[in-house]
Amino acid sequence: MRRLTIAAAALLLTACGQPAEKASTEATAATAAEETGTATATAIRRDDQRNAYFGDLHVHTMYSFDAYVFGTRTDPNDAYAFAKGGVIKHATGRDLQLSTPLDFEAVTDHATYLGMLPAMFDDTTGVYNHPMAKSIREAFRNRDRSAFSAMLPYIGGQVENDDLLDKTVVGNTWNKVAQAAEANYEPGKFTTFIGYEYTSSGPEMENLHRNVIFAGSGHADMPFTRLDSTNPEDLWDWMDAQRAAGNEVLAIPHNSNGSNGMMFQDTTFDGGAMDAGYADQRMRNEPVVEVTQVKGTSDTHPLLSPNDEWADFEIMNYRIASTLPSQAPGSYVRDAYLRGLAMEAEKGFNPYRFGLIGSSDTHNSAGSFDDDNYWSKTGLLDATPQQRGSVPMDKPGTNGEEYADSVNRFWGASGLAGVWAESNTREDIFAALQRKETFATTGPHMKVRFFAGLSLPEDMATRADAVEQGYAAGVPMGGDLLGQGTTPPAFFAWASRDANSKPLQRLQIIKGWVSGSETHEKVYDVACAGGAAVDPATHRCPANGAMVELATCATNDDTGAAELSARWTDPDFQAGERAFYYVRALENPSCRWSTWDALRAGVAPRPDLPTTIQERAWSSPIWYVPAAGDAG
Secondary structure, three states: OOOOOHHHHOOOOOOOOOOOOOOOEEEEOHHHHHHHOOOOOOEEEEOOOOEEEEEEEEEOOOOOHHHHHOOOOOOHHHHHHHHOOOOEEOOOOOEEOOOOOOOEEEEOOEOOOOOHHHHHOOOOOHHHHOHHHHHHHHHHHHOOHHHHHHHHHHHOOOOOOOOOOOHHHHHHHHHHHHHHHHHHOEOOOEEEEEEEEEOOEOOOOOEOOEEEEEOOOOOOOOOOOOOOOOOHHHHHHHHHHHHHOOOOEEEEEOOHHHOOOOOOOOEOOOOOEOOHHHHHHHHHHOOEEEEEEOOEEOOOOOOOOOOOOOOOOOOOOEOOOOOOEOOOOOOOHHHHHHHHHHHHHHHOOOOOOOEEEEOOOEOOOOOOOOHHHOOOOOHHHOOOOOOOOOOOOOOOOOOOOOOOOOHHHHOOOOOEEEEEEOOOOHHHHHHHHHHOOEEEEOOOOOEEEEEEEOOOOOOHHHOOOHHHHHHHHOEEOOOEEEOOOOOOOEEEEEEEOOOOOOOEEEEEEEEEEEEOOEEEEEEEEEEEHHHOOOEOOOOEOOOOOOOEEOOOOEEOHHHOEOEEEEEEEOOOOOOOOOEEEEEEEEEOOEEOHHHHHHHHHOOOOOOOOOOEEOOEEEEOOEEEEOOOOOOO
């Protein structure tokens, strides 16, 4: 194994303007108000056709061991203030503020050693005088990161009779996390969730992290951490027990791209055979997966999807907190969907029938979602363009290298969780997560809807009541469509742009299916900017002339669309084949953050990095289930 960097090793551990809207109904928010203990019961407008809400369910503050090491000194209350549109401070002292406030958020600090680093600097705590605490403080004074390596065995649970961990500190910090969520919950306006990160890993830095999110005020007395078990299946047992005790909860896997194939493998954690019970428990506890965040995108990989021209997007080929390569099979969600279909066809169960969200994984208490205003993730360690490898260093490295050899250069300004919910309350947003009516974006507030049905009207794409028809005659994203003989399903896909980002270039439907013993995938363009027709032979839109002037990052935004929609039928449909379908919406190209760094520094963009990106959104899939007797 290559030597880990010390900083990295710490990681071991809106009504949418859609085609149709129905009159909203009124309901009281008494339940939500009672949950907070502070909110006043008021009338919350609930829309039975649901609105799009955007949030971040992966946020670290000073209570995370690594974030504190990175210089972050903002807490959960600061994180929520930022999410609401306020200004907070970066570790360098610069102001951080969102261009568009969020609708919901969860602070998810690492539960392992939660709050212990701040305690080591607090002379009123019992841990202050521990030799390790003294070493850490000395390291901060001398700006010597090497001292932190001595803590890694503690964080990894490799120290017997650990006398550094103070569970009273952890419990008190956990209470502060919960109290901040309660204090900042504003039903109907801004929703918070009590949560934390479970930082499991495989034997060689394979990432198996999950964010654990509680539905309401009820939560565990103490988090379940990697110090309890590194086996995610033990986490699910604990979650089932929490649920039985009245604390509804779910977990969200993230950075599967860094799992080296372990996140979506064909066996259990310990290498045993999966069965229907395993699949049921996994889907009960993990209904959605984080497909995009600062450490890359986990939709698919060029090695897995060689015929997908857009597969090579913000790819990070390393395991988390290392420079070890991460194998693609078993690490990306499209591959997981295909594996799940194959298991279902052969064995009758599918452990990978999950929806999609995005989130940031910021360790600055503040997600960085805009490429033209990017502050990366790890505080003092990647605060400058030189540190993150986007512009030349002030002087050559020890081997004459021009740029810092940092994995940070593969990171991106991503991502956001989107949900379709009746209102901006805990109960409605959590219910959307459970039923997988969710979508992910790489940062822009673009909206995506997706329905499938056997009798969707032919004019769905132009109807004023398209969404009402979608719910009445079909199923939304996250659902199963049950086949009826040879009747082909129809799909309604819709997306709208973020007015503060680039216009849309194309709307796509991605299909995966099982034919015999083989799995297949295909990408279909279904709507094109400018009303252009899709080529029926290639299933591709023509080029729309979108351009980026790299000298200024200027774009010709008149070539894109504010909204795209289509009613589509699968030209390759076979009634007996299990399949999944999901939407991908692509913006026109724009400058990547590394190009913005270079532009501001007055240098050419780094030649081995992409100069532009196409921001995008993904819907959760709809699964087509053949009628009984039809499936092969």
